[in-house]
Amino acid sequence: MLRRMFCKLGATGLASMAISKQISALEKVAGAPAKKWAIIYGSKCGSTKEYAGFINEGLGGIAEVIDIEKTTPKTDDYDFFIIGGWRNGNDVMPQKIPSFVNDNKSVLNNKVKGMFVVLGNQGKPTLKPEMTTFLNNKLIIPSGAKDVAGKIFFGRYDPDCGKLGGSPYNNVNKDDGVAFGQKILSENQTGIFKSSSSMNRVADLYCSSGFFGRSSTVNYTIPVSGHVELSVCSIHGQKVATMVSQYQNAGFYKVPLRGKNLAPGHYICRLEVAGILKTISATITK
């Protein structure tokens, strides 16, 4: 049975890789505790519900996806929230979404990490500044959150579901939803992923393609000399393998990704040197 590891482009920008299972064992190390994520949404005709699922896919499936019409989540039960609804005129729907944000502002301002609105724009999937203003005014500003990712998604109109007028359209885009989840994840790596102080200096990290046994490596360039930590972590922030932990001079390096013991699933490759942090997301499938 062959396992392949694909690195997707993270927020910091990277390529892809593949590994086989012939590679040698990885060192197991302790890591940070997992954080609990919730995606709260409301949907009339299904597109917002679909986006909530896509976002969770981008998070690697770690979130609980909650329909606010059925359940009002307890804010104490979760560490991070992503919240979204759909647009009807000057309102985010269902009303329970903005109400949940307003009622829990004092807690959410630290916990909400992503907010989104699904809208139709009469079937034209073109971002307009007023849409961003709408999202800001209706959800992001009322949440009181400072570092929150926002996203406008284009939905669908099905006259059988809601009365809007005009022709039906469907602009639901799974890739956009998944990418938003990945972006939020990469911006909120917890515990060991906590960000560095000198992000203005750039390290490059990417994975070569092809089966690992023959050609796949993790490649990286460090702009300064220092102690280098190159590791593989679970999406919950637990380090599962250390690939490099030693002093290295500035330059380009290639390291075989030893992944024999990695179960299929989503992972993060993490490179740190002299306070510079670079991460990429990776998925191992059987």
Ligand SMILES: Cc1cc2nc3c(=O)[nH]c(=O)nc-3n(C[C@H](O)[C@H](O)[C@H](O)COP(=O)(O)O)c2cc1C
């Ligand atoms: C009654 C109604 C009013 C809507 N008003 C707007 C609107 O003002 N602006 C807009 O861009 N889209 C509008 N839409 C489009 C919805 O935002 C879009 O269909 C969205 O995908 C619905 O989400 P849902 O599938 O989760 O219910 C409206 C749709 C309905 C049914």
